[in-house]
Amino acid sequence: MKLTILGGGGFRVPLVYGALLTDRGEGRVTEVVLHDLDDSRLHAVARVLAEQAATVPEAPTVTATTDLDEALRGADFVFSAIRVGGLEGRADDERVALAQGVLGQETVGAGGIAYGLRTVPVAVDIARRVARLAPDAWVINFTNPAGLVTEAMSRHLGDRVIGICDSPVGLGRRIAKVLGANPREAFIDYVGLNHLGWVRGLRVAGRDELPRLLADPDLLGSFEEGKLFGTDWLQSLGAIPNEYLHYYYFNRETVRAYTEVEKTRGAFLRDQQAQFYDEMKRPDTSALTAWDRTRAEREATYMAENRETAGAGERDEDDLSGGYEKVALALMRAIARDERTTLILNVRNQGALSVLDTDAVIEVPCLVDANGAHPVAVAPLPDHATGLVCAVKGVEREVLTAAENGSRATAVKAFALHPLVDSVNVARRLVEGYTEVHPGLAYLK
Known part of the structure; x- marks a missing residue:
């Protein structure tokens, strides 16, 4: 199989290739094509991959190109991990937001909106090219903001684009470890949007073990989220939030x-x-x-x-070991070989979460097989979580509209409606600040 990696000069590409090197099964990836706009970065990453493969027999071949159409033709899977504007753009996102006294994180709040506004047009162009040049390919999206970008691409690729994130996987693994359970044998009741979700249960052999964790302050305070949020707050919530909710709660x-x-x-x-x-x-x-x-x-x-x-x-x-590359490999295996599994993924809602419409991309457990990822129906969220999910999904929709129509007024609306931006005037100043530093936002009129 041929895997095309967009953003192939990115720093984390060796994680993906390292995971591919562990796969010796039939129908594995045998050809990897790296695509990037920066040839020098492609060369650097290709060197790392060559050293990774040096002692591995029959390692997947690696080629690199700056021609997007060439990279996409004949691909079975497309892994998208692009960063529009590079890390300089991310630093600018943070700086402009903090100057207005609001958060500039790359997926949350003002920074996430700015990143989305300049990324969505590029992601949509990629989706259209995939539909034309590799219509049978599956797109695995890791480009941030992952849920927003996946939804933008799904409007052109339908369910053949699936978003992945390592945060829910890491969270579930930590909870299972604390409870003495095997993560591979546990079903994680996780629901929300990308970087905005909660673990509400962890079932092993049909028994929910999460109440035992929530009832034990020492156990609850012994892992990352317990330390980050505090045991009292987790017990009040009755759930374990994704670490990115720290930006909201604190x-x-x-x-x-x-x-x-x-x-x-x-x-x-x-x-x-x-x-x-x-x-x-x-x-x-x-x-x-x-x-x-x-x-x-x-x-x-x-x-x-x-x-x-x-x-x-x-x-x-x-x-410290990441994990998104393992999710990507498990997803590719399940689809390519019909190795049925359950993974937490970003997919179109399809009625799984009743408070959102069918096409809204959510992050939930999915049953994966040769026909793709199928979201598992989940119980309704409590009111406080429902309000936050609906508010942020509303912002994402405004970002998509602004990117489609080039509307500056709609971009202001997206910023102003976000729960972490507290003023319409601040939203206007954010749009002014971001359009000054990002040439990629020149389309907003």
């Missing part, structure tokens, strides 16, 4: 922490990865060693400001 503290840091997350990654890609220009550098070292630092500093605000301390070593 917004003032998080904005203050982000304002006080020497570098925002985007600026840190921009500088860190610039150093890595510069290092890759030296032929005597061990590409894999340099990549491993850079990745370890990247993962260890993930959500550092939130953990500092909560007094959560350093991340556990087990949480």
Whole structure:
């Protein structure tokens, strides 16, 4: 099978390729095509992949190209992990938002809206090209904001685009571990939108083990989310929220922490990865060693400001291994080989969550087989969660409308309606600030 990776010069591509190297089954991926707009980054990542494959017999072949149509033709799967505007754009998203006293995180709040506004037009163009050049391909979307971008692409690809995220997987794994359960044998009752969901149950052999966790403060406070949110708040919720909900539940503290840091997350990654890609220009550098070292630092500093605000301390070593590449591989295996499995994915609602319409992309457990991902019907959310999900989905829809129509007024509306942007005037200033720094938003009139 042929796998095309869009954003093939991206730093995390070796995670995907490393997962492919572990797959020895029939019908596995045998050809990988990397596509990126930056040829030097493609070359750097290709070096890392070559070192990964050096001792693996019959490793998937790797080619690289800057021609998108060439990359897509004949693809069986397309993995989309593009970053429109690069990490410089992410740093600008954070800076402009913080100047207005609101959150600039890349998927949440003002930063997520800005990122979506410049990414959706590019993602839609990709979806149209896939429909034309590789109509039988399955698109696996990891491009952020993942739920929003997946919904934009689904309008052209239907259910053949599926969004993935490692956050729910990591959360479920941590809960199962604390409860002494095997994550592979547990059903995780998770529901919401991307980066806006809650674990409401964890069933093992038909028994929900989550109440046992919520009833034990010591057990509850022993893992990442317990430390991040605090045991009292988790017990009040009666659920375990995705870590990204910390931006909502502790917004003032998080904005203050982000304002006080020497570098925002985007600026840190921009500088860190610039150093890595510069290092890759030296032929005597061990590409894999340099990549491993850079990745370890990247993962260890993930959500550092939130953990500092909560007094959560350093991340556990087990949480530094990512996981989205394993979700991607499991998804491809299930579809290509009809290896039926259950995964938490971003898919069209299809009636699974009654409060949203059929085409709304949600993040829920899905049964996956050769015909794709089928969302499992889930019980209604409590009122506080329903309100938040509906409000943020409404914002996503305004972003999609603004991207489609090029409407500046609709973009202002998207910012103003977000729960973490507290003023229409702030929304107007955000649109002004973002259009000044992002050439990709010149379409807004």
